[in-house]
Amino acid sequence: MPSPDLSNVETLDASQVGELLAQPVDEGSLFQRLHGIFIAEGTELAGELRGLLPDGDRSEIHDLFHKLKGSSAAMGAKRVHELAAFAVSVCREDGDLGQLLDLPDRIEAEYGRYDSEARRYL
Secondary structure, eight states: OOOOOOTTSOSBOHHHHHHHHTSEETTEEHHHHHHHHHHHHHHHHHHHHHHHTTTOOHHHHHHHHHHHHHHHHHHTBHHHHHHHHHHHHHHHTTOOGGGGTTHHHHHHHHHHHHHHHHGGGO
């Protein structure tokens, strides 16, 4: 199973971000509240994955990628979501975890792209 080609995938789903912006929370929106948490979480999870992937437990690796998949879908981070969905599939299908070794770096880079695009909504 080849790693996903993201060349035709948008970084940010504007409609999903719009839905989060439309939900008021305190003095701002749900998007404003969750954005910083999401970005910080991405860096943490990428670091954890770097440590786990070389010889980690498949179940634990799956759980981290599944968490990334859910949070990225909720935040409209389409490219992060694609990478996480690929990794979840590899884990569930007992694929070669070696296919995932480059994903922490790719995911971290995609979080950076997402953050850059998302800042226009803040």
